[in-house]
Amino acid sequence: MTLIAASNPLTRELAEKLRLRQAELRAMLQEAAGANIAGDNPPEVLDFKDVAAEETRAVVDEAAYAHATDELSRIVLALRRVEDGTYGLCEDCGEAIDERRLRALPATPFCTACQTIHERPGTPRR
Ligand SMILES: [Zn+2]
Structure with missing residues (x-):
């Protein structure tokens, strides 16, 4: 019953968490986008050590950015399931996803068993 899922206190609690995380990630991504725009006016580079540090940071930022984008899209989908009343399934x-799993990973779309299948590489070992 979708009504039960939508009024489930756990769903409401986790939806709240997801919304907070969504706002956090949006702010972070916006800031990152702003930093890129600021590239028009680069700060003065002092020496090679600074250049290296700057480049390392750029790589880390890019990975963090990709990760944040990924997480945000999963959260958006999870919140859509909250709206649909299918959250937690x-x-x-x-099947209903285990409560402990949902608390640990509120944006997960899969139960533990299905997640295991998804994490397995496409070609089974023989
Ligand atoms: Zn499943």
């Missing part, structure tokens, strides 16, 4: 098998 596995997208693959339709």
